Amino acid sequence: MPELPEVETVVATLRPRLVGRTLVVAGLSRDDIVTPSTADLPALLAGRRVVDVSRRGKRIVFALDDGCRFYVHLGMTGQLTVAAADAAAPPHTHLEIKLGPAVPAGGSGRGEVLRFRDPRRFGGVWWLGPDEPADRGMGPEPLTLRPAALALRLAGTARAVKVALLDQAVVAGLGNIYVDESLFLARIHPLRPARGLTAPEVGRLSRAIKLTLRRAIRHRGSTLRDYRDADGNAGGFQSLHRVYDRAGEPCRACRTAVARIVLGGRSTHFCPKCQEGL
DNA sequence: GTCCATGTTCTTTA
């Protein structure tokens, strides 16, 4: 459930609870969530201190005090939460990491664990090699992408703009919800060929993407079913969706029924009137 | 039983 705003929220809630703490793997019930499969997570993490937690695209990147790094991808149903060690682990908890006390004095939060659970197991942990970039093959961050650069990237493909925006190599971090919401705000039909957009349209799209993502981050992401931040809290943006998952309901701008089509194998929602012009 | 789901990657087709 994690697109950029959700991952950003997880990182924001995770960082203050993890930076400076030491790690000890307490349970790895399914080692097939770790890539490469040769990475011995318990050995690699034992006693290491977390130096930083950051986001790149939809990846949550951990930096350790020995210079090693790994990232977690939440897939569709992944959750990364910090909880009291004596609280029962929910079903599908694949990895449990005991957190040591913070280094200077900290004190607060002994007996805590970092848990990774993921029923569908599309997510997992990726251990990075010494010089391996955390974002190989990944496009730029949409929040800092300039319109001219977006135009250039969209000009490189004939696919529908909706499909192109879902491609993490074009722009990193957008998913099905926020592409639909951004295209609605930009008043662009999802089936328009990416390379056919005019400069004004790309300008609108660029602004719409940034506005949509910032709003969603401010509301701590969208919870459709599984998404939770590191504290276990749901997001609040789902009630503000303009078109996503609103097929048949009136457009919030013009009252026309929101349409649903399938594009790139994903359900796609748009207003046939506000986003007309194929 | 059927269809659908916030994602990515591999395979097949054009």
Added chain:
DNA sequence: CTAAAGAACATGGA
């Protein structure tokens, strides 16, 4: 050879 389309992955809920 390359780009695009489609299937596959695993689980649960409606």
